[in-house]
Amino acid sequence: MRLKLKVMLLAMIPLIASGGLIAVAQYQQEQLLAQRQEALVRRAYIESARADLRHFAALALSTLSPLYNTGRDDDEIKQQAMRQLAALDYGSDGYFFLYDFDGVNLMHPRQPGLVGRNLLKLKDEQGQYPIQAMRDLARTGGGFVDYRWNKPSTQDIAPKIAYVTPLPRWNWWFGTGVYVDDIDRVVADLNQALAASTASTMRWIGLIMGGGLLLVFGGGLWLSLHELRMADAKLTLLARQVVGSQEAERAHLSRELHDGTSQTLVSIKLLTEAAMDRLPPEETVTRAALGRAVDRLTAALTEVRGMSHRLRPVMLDTLGLSAALGQLTDEMWAHSGTHATVVVEGAPFDLPDDIKTVLFRVTQEALTNIQKHAQASEVVLTLVFSKGGVLLRVQDNGVGFDTNAVLHHPSRGIGLRNMRERLDSIDGQLGVQSRPGATVVLADVPESAVLRFASA
Template sequence: MRLRHKVILLAVVPLVVAVGLIIMAQRHQEAVLAARQQALVKTAYMEAARSELRHFTALALSTISPLYNTGRDDDDIKQQAMRQLALLDYGADGYFFLYNDEGVNLMHPRQPELVGRNLSGLRDANGEQPILMMMQKAASGGGFVEYSWHKPSAQAPAQKLAYVTPLERWHWWIGTGLYVDDMDKVLLQLDTELAASVNNTMSWIAGITVLALVVIFSGGLWVSMHELRLADVKLTLLARQIVRSQEEERAYLSRELHDGTSQTLVSVKLLIESVLERMPQDGGPVRAALGRAVERLKDALAEVRGMSHRLRPVMLDTLGLSAAMSQLADEMWGQSTTRFRMRVSGVPRDLPDEVKTVLFRVTQEALTNIEKHAHASEVELQLVFSEEALRMVVQDNGRGFDTDFVLHHPSQGIGLRNMRERLASIDGQLQVTSRAGDTRITAVVPVDAIERFEQL
């Protein structure tokens, strides 16, 4: 695993673990807060309901107290008290009910069918006996009872909180109640709002996490791209250094061949010629052998000089690129029927050694390919100097070739690939077009690249 991948991993894993722990803690806190909130709301709601029921019961007692305090126990006074209690409605589901000490319903404004029935054994939806529990609570002085009872507005059983108080002289107990099922709706709404708030928080956490991951991966990508650019720059510099080393080695070999080997061969040739001059004309086989040696030495000298020039033409360093190219073409086609033309347009300028060397090698490769494969009768070389770029075009009227096949075939087009790589080392480009009768190899080197090499 690469270092940058390890760095990214070391940054991502703790972040993901931390976010996971934050989410777990958030969920736990949500559950704790929801339970605490429900308990507080339920306690406050029930306390408010109890206070309200006490108030309503006090209101009912104050309404019938003038009748109760008369000291009368006859049915007429009791009926008046029942009528007054029946009229004390509050809201759709608020009413008073009246039972005797035996559990017989004496008055119920919402369910008149219950009047006159003994309901002490009645069970609610939860299996409890609400009337019996209220009888017992009234017998002990009054208090609160929770049970399930028919809710008039909903026409269904609902949880109810009732408060009962006794009327001891008449052997009655009076009660009223509030349905508390609305509390469940309130709690559900609070839970929904809390969940929405938590989800919103989680969305923020997720968004921040995604943003952090994007920043981390963007940083990693930037580092990768930066390293890639540095590697590309280093590779380009290495390629240039290799080319420079090759050219320096070629120049060294060229000088050694010209100044060393060539001079040695010339000296040997002169010595043999000197011997031949002193030898009588009838020297026989020895003179003939020495004559053949002189001819071989001449051939060797010509070959060494050719090798020296091909390795590093002296004219490239002394007279410039155009002269070196002309000499190269003259060596190739000076004694053949192939016509060679060279044209220079624009304002010529001195070129850095790297640029001159690359263009010369590209030209050398292109002319060699033409000589080997094109069978051309006309070859033209153009050097175009402009303010934007230096263009070099090698054109021939040979048989052409399939550029796509040559450029992509693994064992073909090695020379073209070499030319492209050489030009890339000086930030140049190679363009190749070919058809029968017209093949063009164009090398383009921007002026800013030339100026950059001039400053090196």
């Protein structure tokens, strides 16, 4: 595993672990908060309900007090009190009920069928005796009772809280109650809101953790790309240095061949010719041998000069790229049936040595490929100078080739790859188009590259 990947994992794993622990802790805290909130809401709701019941009971007592305090115990005053108590109505589920201390229901505005019945032995769903419990509390002065009773608005059994108060002289006790099943809906709504808040918090934790991971990953990717660009820049610089070193060595060999070996051969040729001139006419055999030597020296001299020009043509440094390309075509096609021409378009300007060298080598490689494979009868070299840079086009009318197959074949296309690498070293681009009868090699060097190498 690479060191960079290890560093990224070392940064990401603690981030994931810490994010997960934060999420778990947050979830547990939310659950604890939900339990506390539910208990608090239930307690507050019950306390509020009990306060309302005390208020309603006090209101009923204030209504009955004028009748009760008269001291009368006859049926007429009691019936009047029952009617006033039955009229104290506060909603579909808010009413007063009236019993005597024997457990007989005297008045029930919502369930008249219970009137006249002794309900002390009536059980609720939980097996409790609510009427008996309320009667016992009324004997001690009153209080609250929790039980389950039929809810008039829904006809369902629901939890209820009742508050009872005695009227001892009349052997009565009455009460009222509120149904507290709404608290479950309130708690459910609060729990749902809290769950939504928890989910939102979890999403934020996930987004923050994901953002952190993306930041780490993006930083690692940026570093990788940065190092890759630096490596590419170093490789490009190394390629340029290699090409420059090669060209310098070629130039050195060219000068050595031109100034050293070539001059030596010229001297030997002159000495041989001078020796031939001093021989007597009758030395025909010696004269013939020296003549053959002179011919061999002339051929060797021509070959050395050709090698010198191919390594580094003098015209490339003295007269420029156009003249060097003309000399190159003349040397390569002088003794063949192929017609080669060089065309210059635009106003020529001086090019940096690196660009001239690369374009010359690209042309040399392209012409060599044409000579070996194209079977062309016509070759046109076009050098275009413009404000956008310089463009070199090498076109022939040969048999053509499959560019994709050549470029992707492991053992073919070496020349094309060399041309592309050379152009990449000067920020240029290579284009190749080929079909039978027309193959075009384009070498495009933009103005920015020309200016950069000119100022280097």
